[in-house]
Amino acid sequence: MDYFLTEEQQMIKEIAAKIATEKVRPVRAELDESEEFPWDLMKIMAQSDLFGVYLPEEYGGLGGGVLENCLAIEELGRACIGVATTYAASGLGAYPILLHGSEEQKQKYLPVIASGEKLAAFAVTESGAGSDAGGIQTTAKREGDFYLLNGTKQWITNGGEAEIYTVVAITDRAKGARGASAFIVEKGDPGFSFGKKEKKMGICTSATRELLFNDCKIPADRLISREGTGFIVTMKTFDVSRPGIGALAVGLSQGALDISVEYARKRVQFGKPIISFQAVQHMLADMATETEAARALVYAAARYIDSGAKDISKLSAIAKLFPTDVAMRVTTNAVQVLGGYGYMRDYPVEKMMRDAKILQIYEGTNQIQRNIIGQELNKEYGRIKETFF
Amino acid sequence: MINDKMTNGAKRMHVVVCIKQVPDAKNVRIDPETCTLVRQGVESIVNPHDWYAVEAALRFRDEYGGKVTALTMGPPQAEEALRETLALGVDEAVLLSDRAFAGADTWATSLTLARAIEKLGPVELVICGKQAIDGDTAQVGPGLAAHLDRPYTTYARRLELLNGGELRAERVTDFGYEIVQMELPAVVTVVREIGDPRMPGLKHKMKAKKKEIPVLGAAELNLHPEEVGLQGSYTQVVKVFSPPPRCDREMINGDAEEQAEKLLRLLQEAKVPGL
Numbered sequence: 155m156d157y158f159l160t161e162e163q164q165m166i167k168e169i170a171a172k173i174a175t176e177k178v179r180p181v182r183a184e185l186d187e188s189e190e191f192p193w194d195l196m197k198i199m200a201q202s203d204l205f206g207v208y209l210p211e212e213y214g215g216l217g218g219g220v221l222e223n224c225l226a227i228e229e230l231g232r233a234c235i236g237v238a239t240t241y242a243a244s245g246l247g248a249y250p251i252l253l254h255g256s257e258e259q260k261q262k263y264l265p266v267i268a269s270g271e272k273l274a275a276f277a278v279t280e281s282g283a284g285s286d287a288g289g290i291q292t293t294a295k296r297e298g299d300f301y302l303l304n305g306t307k308q309w310i311t312n313g314g315e316a317e318i319y320t321v322v323a324i325t326d327r328a329k330g331a332r333g334a335s336a337f338i339v340e341k342g343d344p345g346f347s348f349g350k351k352e353k354k355m356g357i358c359t360s361a362t363r364e365l366l367f368n369d370c371k372i373p374a375d376r377l378i379s380r381e382g383t384g385f386i387v388t389m390k391t392f393d394v395s396r397p398g399i400g401a402l403a404v405g406l407s408q409g410a411l412d413i414s415v416e417y418a419r420k421r422v423q424f425g426k427p428i429i430s431f432q433a434v435q436h437m438l439a440d441m442a443t444e445t446e447a448a449r450a451l452v453y454a455a456a457r458y459i460d461s462g463a464k465d466i467s468k469l470s471a472i473a474k475l476f477p478t479d480v481a482m483r484v485t486t487n488a489v490q491v492l493g494g495y496g497y498m499r500d501y502p503v504e505k506m507m508r509d510a511k512i513l514q515i516y517e518g519t520n521q522i523q524r525n526i527i528g529q530e531l532n533k534e535y536g537r538i539k540e541t542f543f
Numbered sequence: 544m545i546n547d548k549m550t551n552g553a554k555r556m557h558v559v560v561c562i563k564q565v566p567d568a569k570n571v572r573i574d575p576e577t578c579t580l581v582r583q584g585v586e587s588i589v590n591p592h593d594w595y596a597v598e599a600a601l602r603f604r605d606e607y608g609g610k611v612t613a614l615t616m617g618p619p620q621a622e623e624a625l626r627e628t629l630a631l632g633v634d635e636a637v638l639l640s641d642r643a644f645a646g647a648d649t650w651a652t653s654l655t656l657a658r659a660i661e662k663l664g665p666v667e668l669v670i671c672g673k674q675a676i677d678g679d680t681a682q683v684g685p686g687l688a689a690h691l692d693r694p695y696t697t698y699a700r701r702l703e704l705l706n707g708g709e710l711r712a713e714r715v716t717d718f719g720y721e722i723v724q725m726e727l728p729a730v731v732t733v734v735r736e737i738g739d740p741r742m743p744g745l746k747h748k749m750k751a752k753k754k755e756i757p758v759l760g761a762a763e764l765n766l767h768p769e770e771v772g773l774q775g776s777y778t779q780v781v782k783v784f785s786p787p788p789r790c791d792r793e794m795i796n797g798d799a800e801e802q803a804e805k806l807l808r809l810l811q812e813a814k815v816p817g818l
Contacts, residue, residue, distance in 0.1 A: 169742065177742065203746045
């Protein structure tokens, strides 16, 4: 398929694909097993300028947008979404600064993120606040020229490894959703430390860790936008980041399809390669169809967002929901096509199936995506006066 | 002209890395008439050993400052190979292309490259891959040193600039490595132990697209037609062929112990003295 990418977009794809094939693929099983953070790979991506593809040129980026980010994520995800998640999570941490940060904040933080010198992370989730961000307990209290943060963030991707954290905390509990604010916290700030590192089902190379704030003292100018805008900052961030999760899913699906077709052409049973059996062919056909549909959706959504459109919440949720459900089906079927081999750790598809599950959970479960889509439909059709009957 | 002795830190290094475009080894054909490689319709790649030379050059520049120029002799499409090196961060690229260069052996090739290097102005270090996968001669690097009248070493796995301005190289041998020290300017060929070639960078790649690559021919290098290409070559390939298998072969399978036992039995059956 030709998606009419520009020359620059094509280059991003090529470089990310080269890194994925030559550097990520050979070590993905080892990283999965050791659960080590892929620092070597992050350094390679930094040297190849991948961390800046979606950031403006004035902050050291390459001036691309959501589509450029998605292209890099997809190609990396084709080899390993544990590694690709690590890459993408830095972007997730940067988006609140890019979208709502002050000029000073952008100049201070975005160039080091764009160069890959420092990784970023985004911290909303807590033990009692997942889908319901209203349950956030972490507080930020203004004291003169400083804020004091207290509380614990949970399951933070890139936790402990990133240097720059965007953290959502409650500044005024009485105001409910309008009482949350977003802050930039740096590794090394007094009172900021890390809790336990989680052991996960998949994406094991990605670091998932607690952030502990114990009278963490940060300068007042670390507040993003104004007090009370924390939820808006979060929602706007997810609006632009969710197609990236879709891109992880497309890459993963493609990677699983690649292996499945290659295997089915080689594996001989009953005297024939199993791809000659319709039962297998149809499985592969469905995998290819859904993967391509997911890709077309992610690219279309990314382009729409990059056009500067404002009504992006529904499309962004759709571009996360569909590809990630596809990735779960495609990777499950990849294991099925490979049969007993597929279930063995010596072959990469069992890891892909384990990895796929998180895509339906993080950055808003797929049930939450359906809520967003449903609510937006209700609003949209509420505005339309005509009847379709 | 190549400059004489220099001292570390007193001057920025100019490193020239010589690369070669070769046919992708997966589909090589040989013209039975001329005994040369058929290049038409065959995809070209950068000689894999040359990526280590490029990496060595970039590391040397990153460590000691200066610039890297990639140089190749070949048909106009060899420009693509040069752009690939620019995408890795090479600063300049020069293509030597002229119909008169065609059919050059290692003498004519190294002479042409040497004249180009002299023309590039003060050059402190010339780096080549250990050999090319098409001809496999490993002669162009040493040939360059001869034409430039400079010291050289081959199969280097490590390069270091000493405080006195000399180059210190670790040269891989079958039994370990030798430490070789020489004055700059010098020529070295490097092996894979020098370090994994880096990945291309997006910014470099975008710049590489637009970068002007000068093309120099025999006239620009003040070379006579009889000094270059087929005319300037002292050697000629008379015949290229796959040698016939010399004897029957037998693969011995099994674990190490079984293999050793079978091998011993076969050697005894063949009445090898002492067994």
